[in-house]
Amino acid sequence: MLSYPATIPLSSRTLSHLAECIRGHRRQRRSRWRRLDPGRQALLTLAHLRNGDTYTRLAAGFGIGVTTAWRYVREAVDLLAAAADDLATAMERIRKLAYAILDGTLIPIDRVADQRPYYSGKHKRHGVNVQVIADAAGRLVWASAALPGAIHDLSAARVHGIIDALSSADVMTFADKGYQGAGGSVRTPFKRHRYRPKLSRRQEAVNRAHARVRARGERAIATLKTWKLLTKLRCCPRRATAIVQAILVLHRVETSPYS
Structure with missing residues (x-):
């Protein structure tokens, strides 16, 4: 098999952070010699x-077995996921924002035996639903655990308690039409109904302004999906939550100079 040098678009700070987590875990377990150092x-x-x-x-590339590579990656991902913020902790940062942007994204997966819960009628493919909260500049603030792709965005947000948390903190939140009826502090655009008059000019103007604000939230989703593993998960869908949480931790380390 041929090999070639490659790069990873991350800083050495992120590598050092993860290596230190692994080193501490090995010390705690009194782990013996391994094929790869931390x-x-x-x-x-x-x-x-x-x-x-x-x-x-x-x-x-690393001169180890496939099973060893799988075990090492799984161990590191679980270590990172354990350090991820839950919604209550993330709300300490979110409540300080001028406003938040809430959106959902589908992370594609391979077909599974029980595939119906994971099929998204909106996207016409199998995947898991992840709710994303961004700040006013479109920076990724928090992402939820993964739910089966058939679940609607509003239902997913309610399952995670996102709507209640944002409303309790009185954080104005912009979301798309998929969150119609969320209530609280969540603001959605006007929606035209089939048997009702067309939207007025004022309502259309409000929708355009709303869309300009909401579009910034797409940057957070794009940031999440710069991690190429999320372009299509080929593992068990139940591992999606740990992977997303691990990526959140690494993203915070990468973007914060004080991590």
Whole structure:
């Protein structure tokens, strides 16, 4: 098998953070000798998450077995996911925002045996639903656990308690028409109904202004999907939550100079 040098578009700070997490975990477990040191295991994990490299390619590049590569990545992902903020912790930052932007995204997956719950009628494909909260500049603030793709965005937001949390904190939140009826502090555009008059000019103007604000939230989703593994998950859908949470932790380390 041929090999070639490649890069990962991340800073050394992110690599050092993950390596230190792995090193601490090994000390706690009094782990014996392993094929890869903490730094190499961290590099292996980042290559998988950011570049989307398969276990077969990683195993060949790092000179280890495929099963070992899978085990090392899973261990590192679980360590990162355990350090991710829950919604209550994230709300401490969100309530300080001028306003928030709420949107949902579908992360594609391979077909599974029980595929009906994961089929999104909106996107016409199988996947998992992740709710994303962005700030006024479109920066990624928080992402929810993954739910089956058949679940509607509004239902997913309610399951996670996002609507109640944002309303309790009185954070003005902009969302698309999929969140109609959310209530509280969530603002959605006017929606034309089939048997009602057309929208007025004022309502159309409000919708345009609303869309300009809401479009910034797409940047947060784009940021999340710069991690190539999320372009299509080929693992068990139940692992999607841990992967998204791990990526959130790495994103915060990468974007914060004080992490």
